[in-house]
Amino acid sequence: MLDYVIYFGDSALVPDRTFLEGGGAEEGEAGCRTIRSRARIALPPATGEGRRSAVLAVRWAGGGAWAAALDGVPLLTLPLRTSPITQSLEIPLPSAPVSATRSSLTLSGDSPLALDSLRVASWSDSFALPVPKGKACVLRAGLKGPPGLRDYSLELDGEKLAGFASGGELWAIVPALSSRPPAGDLRLVPAGSGAEMHVRAVVELGYPFRIEAGEFSGREFKGEGFYPPELYLGRTPFAWTSAAAEAYLPVLSVPAGGMVLKLGYIGGRPPGVPPARVEIELDGRPVGSFTPAAGMGEAELKIPPDLLRPGVGRLAIRANAWRPAERPAEGDTRPLGLMVRYLELSLPSALAGE
Secondary structure, three states: OEOEEEEOOOOOOOOOOOOEEOOOEEEOOOOOEEEOOEEEEEEOOOOOOOEEEEEEEEEEEOOOOEEEEEOOEEEEEEOOOOOOOOEEEEEEEOOOOOOOOOEEEEEEEOOOEEEEEEEEEEEEOEEEEEOOOOOOEEEEEEEEOOOOOOOOEEEEOOEEOEEEEEOOEEEEEEOOOOOOOOEEEEEEEOOOOOOEEEEEEEEEOOOOEEEEOOOHHHHHHEOOOEOOOEEEOOOEEEEEEOOEEEEEEEEOOOOOOOEEEEEEEEEOOOOOOOOOOEEEEEOOEEEEEEOOOOEEEEEEEEEOHHHOOOEEEEEEEEEOOEOHHHOOOOOOOOOEOOEEEEEEEEOOOOOOOO
16 A cells, blocks of 8 residues: 655645644645644545554654644654654554544644645555556565564565665665556565565656656655755746755666756855755765866766666765855755755667667
8 A cells, every 4th residue: 555645735735735734734845734733634534554653754843842642642752853864653453443534633732733745555565556657666674673674575466576675775676567566565585574665656667757856746866965945036846956866767667778967957156155065976976076067067977787777776965065154144944965956867869769
């Protein structure tokens, strides 16, 4: 079962906002909604027998304590810290279906809280996974397992999927098959280890494969080190990186000519701040470097075949960071690296039309 996700700041994805009941919320900066003391969030009906949890992502908190309750039954007090970087908090939910209608998660506290997203996750070691017929996909799942056991993988209908597990995440490539049942049998390997997963996303894979860093559509492929989306001059979406940021690039197969990575950026820094120097790595190995020009630009880097492998690669973006707060009249304390608009992985031009 795929996760049910609410993005509080994206009116395009959730146009009616019926999930947020009872008022007490207002538009926040950079794609979030701010609640002052209380909000009630409508959750979908529980289905299936697996363990459920609500993973609440918050942008910042003004101090104090917040509590969560489901249909009036207290669940836990949320351990919040004030931070411009999104922090995730897991709220356990009843595993058995509680009603045929949706239930309400109530958040209450004594200080402002910026809501980024809420993900209702079903946890198990196996799922019936719907996958499109004839199309390859990239799959992302959350992972929890006993300490010391790290060698996890995924199987679909008994076939091992190319990918990796790291830091509580599973990534895998689902190959295209001309004939496929409506739902495949997705299993976590090794079986019986006490580990469990939840399926965050299944995205169709084709090239060019584009990650919009400043939009909600790209958030499943951004890792640590990206700040929340912003708008440049009020209209162009982008996301700042810190000194180092990660993104995930799906590779279905390795072409003989390698692949091409394009990185759209917004360059330029205030007078007196050293210019950005950007280095790109794939799975820990250097791909290339560049110095961003002022304004909107695009860096194009060729990835040779010996740096590629079928599965999902971890792309690292490293830049010398600066802090706006070190300059007069600036209150932003974040270390800022590069303004990223998009990442695009494509085939060499000779193969693009095949």
